Amino acid sequence: MDFLRPASWEEALAAKAEHPTAVPIAGGTDVMVEINFDHRRPAYLLDLNRIGDLSEWEVGEKTVRLGASVPYSKIMENLRAELPGLALASHTVASPQIRNRGGVGGNLGTASPAGDAHPALLAAGCEVEVESVRGRRMIPIDDFYTGVKRNAMEPDELIRSVHLPKADGPQQFSKVGTRNAMVIAVCAFGIALHPETRTVRTGIGSAAPTPVRAREAEEFLAAALDEGGFWESAAPIPPSVAKQFAQLASGACNPIDDVRGSAKYRRHAVGIMARRTLGWTWESYRGNDHGTKGGAQCA
Numbered sequence: 001m002d003f004l005r006p007a008s009w010e011e012a013l014a015a016k017a018e019h020p021t022a023v024p025i026a027g028g029t030d031v032m033v034e035i036n037f038d039h040r041r042p043a044y045l046l047d048l049n050r051i052g053d054l055s056e057w058e059v060g061e062k063t064v065r066l067g068a069s070v071p072y073s074k075i076m077e078n079l080r081a082e083l084p085g086l087a088l089a090s091h092t093v094a095s096p097q098i099r100n101r102g103g104v105g106g107n108l109g110t111a112s113p114a115g116d117a118h119p120a121l122l123a124a125g126c127e128v129e130v131e132s133v134r135g136r137r138m139i140p141i142d143d144f145y146t147g148v149k150r151n152a153m154e155p156d157e158l159i160r161s162v163h164l165p166k167a168d169g170p171q172q173f174s175k176v177g178t179r180n181a182m183v184i185a186v187c188a189f190g191i192a193l194h195p196e197t198r199t200v201r202t203g204i205g206s207a208a209p210t211p212v213r214a215r216e217a218e219e220f221l222a223a224a225l226d227e228g229g230f231w232e233s234a235a236p237i238p239p240s241v242a243k244q245f246a247q248l249a250s251g252a253c254n255p256i257d258d259v260r261g262s263a264k265y266r267r268h269a270v271g272i273m274a275r276r277t278l279g280w281t282w283e284s285y286r287g288n289d290h291g292t293k294g295g296a297q298c299a
Contacts, residue, residue, distance in 0.1 A: 068105025
């Protein structure tokens with residue numbers, strides 16, 4: 001196994017063009033586990049730690065440009081107001097040591113359906129900035145996941161950053177695990193209310209071959225909020241609406257049975273998380289705090 005260590009982004013792109021099978025490593029929290037268990041033995045590792053731009057972020061008027069290697073701990077500390085859903089998801093990632101090393105780019109590159117960032121990224125509606133020596137392109141998050149641990153990137157491309165809309169309404173994230181820390185999600189759920197467009201977006205993790213949205217649930221809830229005048233009145237959502245939303249979210253799953261949980265349990269748990277996170281986000285909306293306060297929630 002050869003170790004490539006470019007000093008600049010341009011050098012990294014050139015190395016990836018010359019060695020398309022090279023596996024990028026920054027935090028290494030996913031890659032090193034696979035190597036240590038001999039699940040993966042790449043010919044080349046491409047170390048991106050010397051490229052400072054990947055660890056920086058920029059808050060614009062309407063969006064946040066988040067470098068691929070910005071640690072989860074920095075998201076929690078600095079972007080809780082702008083990216084509340086992702087900050088909550090970051091809080092549930094593994095341990096403080098891993099949160100200080102791992103970043104969203106690693107989750108996206110690995111594209112595991114159990115990655116903690118995916119539900120929040122789907123709910124926010126972001127774009128992934130990828131680049132090669134051939135040029136740069138933006139991939140909408142809805143088009144990014146193509147299969148089990150597969151994504152829409154070309155072999156010579158690297159993830160440079162993620163562009164996320166600043167939250168215009170409350171967001172939440174919930175995760176079920178076999179214990180309270182250092183655990184891979186049995187399943188996870190993210191939700192974001194977008195009052196400016198009167199839309200709802202969701203994200204489901206570890207309950208389908210890829211991270212997915214519960215589109216029917218989103219459309220149902222957005223219509224119910226609009227037709228009932230709830231966006232204007234901020235009145236409590238009827239239990240029947242919350243129940244239907246949860247059932248539709250559960251129906252969006254396509255899970256498997258494995259050592260962490262059964263398919264039946266995952267569908268049930270996603271429905272529970274959908275109902276609870278809807279309750280949390282709507283209470284935030286009613287309180288006009290746009291969901292930018294509070295900590296991660298346990299289902």
